[in-house]
Amino acid sequence: MTQKILSMISEELAEVGRTFIFMGMQIECTDCQRKNICLNLEKGCRYRVVSVRAPVHDCFVTESKYKVVEVEKMERTVCVDKKYAFDGSMITFFPSECGQVGCSHYHQCNPDGIDREDKVKIASVGKKAECLIGQNRMVIELQ
Secondary structure, rough: OOOOEEEEEEEEOOOOOOOEEOOOOHHHHHHHOHHHHHHOOOOOOOOEEEEEEEEEEEOOOOOOOEEEEEEEHHHHHHEEHHHOOOOOOOEOOOOOOOOHHHHHHHHHHHOOOOOOOOOEEEEEEEEEOOOOOOOEEEEEEEO
């Protein structure tokens, strides 16, 4: 069973079934009284909204409305250099930075929410990524 987590997201995104990638905290959030619920997700992870609560809250950072939502973490696949692709290993992530935005793996090789040199844990290794410029990269599932 997937663990459900309470968090807050903008009212516009707060709908059941919506998916999003948590991009991390803004520096202005450090003094907010609601930061413990807004910022309790893992940076770079994909989440799906499974329920939305009625109350609406003001956010002084974005000057918009936020709602409390229940979310579940989703699987996330990215591409890494083959030499680092081992089930269960913790690696330092390096994007391909190839510039081939038309490539079917571009967004897996350069994923939103995961920065250069972030530590990530590999849950499982999938197939070889077909690379337009010949890099030897594998599709992996993050834990």
